[in-house]
Amino acid sequence: MATTIRDVAAKAGVGLATVSRVLNNSPLVSQPTRERVQAAIAELNFTPNPTARRLSLGKTLTIAVIAPWFTRPSSVERLRGIEQTLLDTPYDMIVVNVETVERRDRSFREIPRPDRADGVIIISFTPNDAQTKSLLTCGVPVILVDARHPAFTSVMEDSVRGGYLATQHLIQLGHQRIGYISDVFEDPYNFTSRSRYRFDGYREALEAAGVPFRPEYCVQGEHGREQAYQMATQLLNLPERPTAIFAASDTQALGVLEAARSLGLQVPSDLSVVGYDDIEVAGYLNLTTIRQLLFASGKRGAELMFEALDGNLTEPVDETLPVEMIVRGTTARLNAN
Amino acid sequence: MATTIRDVAAKAGVGLATVSRVLNNSPLVSQPTRERVQAAIAELNFTPNPTARRLSLGKTLTIAVIAPWFTRPSSVERLRGIEQTLLDTPYDMIVVNVETVERRDRSFREIPRPDRADGVIIISFTPNDAQTKSLLTCGVPVILVDARHPAFTSVMEDSVRGGYLATQHLIQLGHQRIGYISDVFEDPYNFTSRSRYRFDGYREALEAAGVPFRPEYCVQGEHGREQAYQMATQLLNLPERPTAIFAASDTQALGVLEAARSLGLQVPSDLSVVGYDDIEVAGYLNLTTIRQLLFASGKRGAELMFEALDGNLTEPVDETLPVEMIVRGTTARLNAN
């Protein structure tokens, strides 16, 4: 059934090794023989069996990606960047989904093994100490995308800059009373705390503009639209309410918009709102937000993986990707009062 | 470096075959030996090399999924259903993305080969004649999800029913002048024409209720929000404009909503709108729509694949999944005039 290298050899009247050489572009084949072999390959419509190649090479020709890709739309775009980079290489991509702590632990245990993948790209997780230890000794290179850890090469957006840009934008519009709503800085999933970095950028921007930082304008809570609604309501009921709110995610910004509506505040005339992520809904709702280079992060992660595979990555490298301010309709100049 | 079955055998003081038997739960091993082997396996933290297994078994232990998953959010949910079904099997899932005709053709050519995958699940594509021929002779079972073709086992939503439900809902609210906006029924990508089936349901519902069909209320155009905006504007400028519009996709429904707003029509008091798909934005925009069982379709597709792999699927089977009407805020009883 399956045609093998042996069939090709027979047809071309050469030894198997020669066929193998042709397949692998070895220079040790004379032009005439090469052509004869190539003709035989074409005629038999032969493709080398990947499994056999892998076993023989002692490589899996596979990159595993561990990602919360079903729950986070942003993961999909990153995966796309990886996929496109792998497309014209002999490497396959295996996507391991992670939605629960159990599955994450299981993946960390089962996937990063030399007989499963030649390299592992982890998206949006920061390994803890135990995981770090095991990942470092697993025998395959590990690269982090959308996370940061001193022990690993990583690619991550410039969250501080994102927080800075969002806040600066509001300040430039004349706002001084700027709220910040985010999820809690540390969470049980060990995610890198982006909202913390964004908060740093927020404070930097305030400071740079000489706007006093007011702790009562900063609230944290569980992530989600509902929770953000509550937090925003709280802020907007302050005696001296903020005139602008920067939410650390678009999802939370949606909650802010709803809170404003409930309180009869017009956006952006009464309240300016900035989100973060530029998820699909943001466009529909005309939300001003910060966009990061999702596709590029995956692409870059994959490129770094190939560097690692080639042995050109002896030290961990941290790459930072720029973010972009997307000004839409939920922010406006502060009304003179 | 890599510990093999041979190391285990040595440690347990048995032959390799015995280790293999234990690994594969063969009953031909005495309890004491089995335990000894298991102890050795545990001690060495041994895992059989998947590549070697595959080569030896002559199987890839891999299911390939060909899907437009980066461009269609719905694909992701279907993939999730497949992934979950494969999770506790020895099978890996390889996801092949397809965004262009070139890549689709390339995938159809390269992926469905016995040495690449044991089975192929194709999402949202209907093979044409040439493709059908090659898929049928490729040597691996092929299953269609979200598409239909007489030559293949398939899982698909009940589009006709979806169209029926949407239209019936509007009729029950008192509407008689109901528009239908969709993409063109046949497209160059060879997608199964869902909008055509939905149209059939639309007509059935009209007929069942004795509402006359008016061709001028049905327009087709390229898929997209913009295009739907144009089409809706056209319908709403008719001398006797529709009081309700059923769009064959949520994306198009968004265009309809915008058109209504531009014309100063209130939704739902002046115009009722029903979409299709229940994409994420639909919830935010409070859009009445039809939801299909995306996750279930993937799960079912994978289950059918296992049946095929077990040889229990001699004839193609067509499974139909129910759809669900999601009534939200964009539909209302027709104003008496």
Added chain:
DNA sequence: CTGTTAGCGCCTTCAA
């Protein structure tokens, strides 16, 4: 029940 042996299809020395 258990060990030995022969492949699975390919790559890679080692000789020729």
Added chain:
DNA sequence: TTGAAGGCGCTAACAG
């Protein structure tokens, strides 16, 4: 330049 032979790690007869 080319061919023959061994081996990658595992499974599956085939003896014992």
